[in-house]
Amino acid sequence: KQWYQRRVRGNSNFLGMNEGDELVCNLSVFSEDQKQRHKLLAKQKLPLLLESFNDYENGVKLVFKDDKGEEEGALNVIKEFTSLESLCCPFLKFDFGSGEDGKIVL
Numbered sequence: 001k002q003w004y005q006r007r008v009r010g011n012s013n014f015l016g017m018n019e020g021d022e023l024v025c026n027l028s029v030f031s032e033d034q035k036q037r038h039k040l041l042a043k044q045k046l047p048l049l050l051e052s053f054n055d056y057e058n059g060v061k062l063v064f065k066d067d068k069g070e071e072e073g074a075l076n077v078i079k080e081f082t083s084l085e086s087l088c089c090p091f092l093k094f095d096f097g098s099g100e101d102g103k104i105v106l
Helices: 032-047 074-088
Strands: 050-056 059-064
Touching: 032 050, 032 074
Parallel strands: none
Antiparallel strands: 050 059
16 A cells, blocks of 8 residues: 555544545546656655654644755645645545644645
């Protein structure tokens, strides 16, 4: 499983799903360019920025390092990814924040 996939556990009322059901995105909403960009962000860019991943009963918390010195900054990469994710997974809700030492919390 990829870091961005998860199974429903615990609260069986979560999104009207049952325990063990998978949350599956509809990638058919993407153009070919969007699909390739989503894949690049998910498999190459975000894993390099990810510092920690915590799985909770009602969601996940991801902490990313901020690489302000890079041409394509972490915040821009994360915002682009969540924008694409919102297209294929409209049931997801994203909250941004900042953590210790300027880290990005999603």
